[in-house]
Amino acid sequence: MKYVKPESLHAASVLLSEEPGTTRILAGGTDVLVQLRSEVVEPDLIVDLKHLEGFGDITSEDGGFRIGAGVPSAEMYEHKALHAAWPGVIEGAELIGSTQIQGRCTMVGNLCNGSPAGDSVPGMVAAGAVVRVHGPDGERDVPVEEIPTGPGKTSLAKGEFITSIFLPARPERSGDAYLRFIPRTEMDIAVSSAAANLELDTDGTVTSARVAVGAVAPTVRLVEEAGTALVGSKLDDTAIANMMAAVEAACSPIDDKRGTVEFRTKTAGVLAKRAAHIAYERAGGSK
Amino acid sequence: MKNFHINTTVNGDEAEFICEPDETLLDVLRNRLGMTGSKEGCGTGDCGACSVILNDRLVCSCLVLAAEAEGGKVDTIEGMADGDKLHPLQKVFIEKAALQCGVCTPGILVAAKALLEKNPDPSETEIRYWLAGNLCRCTGYDKIIKAVQDAAAEMRSA
Numbered sequence: 516m517k518y519v520k521p522e523s524l525h526a527a528s529v530l531l532s533e534e535p536g537t538t539r540i541l542a543g544g545t546d547v548l549v550q551l552r553s554e555v556v557e558p559d560l561i562v563d564l565k566h567l568e569g570f571g572d573i574t575s576e577d578g579g580f581r582i583g584a585g586v587p588s589a590e591m592y593e594h595k596a597l598h599a600a601w602p603g604v605i606e607g608a609e610l611i612g613s614t615q616i617q618g619r620c621t622m623v624g625n626l627c628n629g630s631p632a633g634d635s636v637p638g639m640v641a642a643g644a645v646v647r648v649h650g651p652d653g654e655r656d657v658p659v660e661e662i663p664t665g666p667g668k669t670s671l672a673k674g675e676f677i678t679s680i681f682l683p684a685r686p687e688r689s690g691d692a693y694l695r696f697i698p699r700t701e702m703d704i705a706v707s708s709a710a711a712n713l714e715l716d717t718d719g720t721v722t723s724a725r726v727a728v729g730a731v732a733p734t735v736r737l738v739e740e741a742g743t744a745l746v747g748s749k750l751d752d753t754a755i756a757n758m759m760a761a762v763e764a765a766c767s768p769i770d771d772k773r774g775t776v777e778f779r780t781k782t783a784g785v786l787a788k789r790a791a792h793i794a795y796e797r798a799g800g801s802k
Numbered sequence: 803m804k805n806f807h808i809n810t811t812v813n814g815d816e817a818e819f820i821c822e823p824d825e826t827l828l829d830v831l832r833n834r835l836g837m838t839g840s841k842e843g844c845g846t847g848d849c850g851a852c853s854v855i856l857n858d859r860l861v862c863s864c865l866v867l868a869a870e871a872e873g874g875k876v877d878t879i880e881g882m883a884d885g886d887k888l889h890p891l892q893k894v895f896i897e898k899a900a901l902q903c904g905v906c907t908p909g910i911l912v913a914a915k916a917l918l919e920k921n922p923d924p925s926e927t928e929i930r931y932w933l934a935g936n937l938c939r940c941t942g943y944d945k946i947i948k949a950v951q952d953a954a955a956e957m958r959s960a
Contacts, residue, residue, distance in 0.1 A: 516823050516824050517804065517823060518806070518823035518824075518867060518869050541867070541870075544865050544866060544867065544870070545847055545865050548826070548847070548864070548865040548866070548867070549846045549847060549865070551824065552826075552845050552846055552864070553846060561823070561867070563867075563869075563870060565870075587859065589859060612847065612935065613847075613850065613934055613935020613936075614860055614913065614916075614917075614931075614932050614933075614934070614935055615847065615850055615853055615860050615861050615862045615913070615935045616847055616862070616865075616935065618856075618859035618860050618861045619859070619861050619862075619865065619866070701931060701934040702848075702934050702935060
């Protein structure tokens with residue numbers, strides 16, 4: 516196994532492109548090191564990118580935030596302006612593992628690990644986050660929901676990696692929230708999860724809504740119909756029922772000892788409802 | 803495999819070591835630097851027995867490659883007491899018998915110290931959540947939580 520800290524994005528891309536064997540990109544390492552130690556993966560090349568410019572930074576950009584691919588959850592949690600703007604995104608990021616894991620784990624790592632149950636992913640998808648991808652052909656911006664393609668798989672080509680995540684500017688009356696179901700109170704993997712991100716007009720009517728679910732399909736899923744069901748409403752019972760039906764229709768979960776298909780599907784709908792109500796309240800809406 | 807020559811600061815002292823690319827920080831602390839206070843429990847970041855502070859963040863040293871520590875700062879359980887003078891957390895853990903077999907104790911002390919530096923007066927719930935990644939299979943946790951509260955009170959009044 517080789518461990519390399521390249522001097523530039525270009526050098527990283529060349530290294531990753533030219534390596535014929537298995538490669539892993541090291542950010543927080545909280546998944547890569549586990550794979551390494553359990554011998555699930557025996558990489559030929561590990562590329563550490565954390566030291567590169569911008570990887571450790573949270574910066575303001577166009578009224579939103581750009582979060583470097585090496586920023587750990589704990590740092591995001593402590594960033595007051597980011598926390599105030601995107602409480603739902605932070606809620607997801609701070610549910611990954613323990614305090615110790617939080618000190619290292621990153622949202623980009625969580626995304627690229629490709630788990631359908633990754634806790635920070637539904638919040639980013641609902642937020643409309645866009646990741647910046649660097650590769651042999653240069654740079655491109657990709658909506659976050661287009662990155663995972665299946666359990667452990669991403670749409671990134673050989674030599675490509677994510678350098679940062681962009682969370683857009685927030686209109687005045689907006690809010691987001693993330694919830695998951697686990698059978699314990701802490702330190703567990705989501706059996707199902709949901710995130711909602713709402714924008715309201717001055718009388719509390721929803722003008723824009725994005726709903727995403729986790730652990731109920733091969734990837735985290737953006738449920739466009741669920742968002743559409745909420746637009747134009749003040750989260751009345753009919754709108755909520757339509758939204759939940761859309762969420763349930765989008766679920767195609769696995770059936771295992773942690774949750775049956777029926778249970779995962781039902782709880783995803785309920786969590787989406789609850790997340791929507793929390794997001795509504797955070798956006799300043801009252802019922 | 804190509805070995806690395808790494809320079810770090812451990813508990814305030816300069817430390818250099820040679821390591822292989824797949825060695826973890828925990829491996830190096832225990833096997834190359836002779837600091838066996840940090841324990842290997844699970845080796846996969848679940849149990850917290852290997853907790854150390856890396857560049858001012860609480861982390862599992864089993865999930866850090868030793869080569870990543872280049873130019874960094876590591877604080878371990880060995881740096882917690884001031885010579886023979888125990889840290890209040892260490893003293894209270896002994897007084898209140900907040901340990902049995904002791905394997906989880908160094909990690910819990912390092913994690914609890916990190917908590918009290920951020921929040922000198924945490925609630926029981928805050929302590930329990932903060933230490934959720936430190937598993938203890940002996941005590942049932944109550945004495946640990948009580949000891950952290952008592953040490954926090956002692957440190958606040960000091």
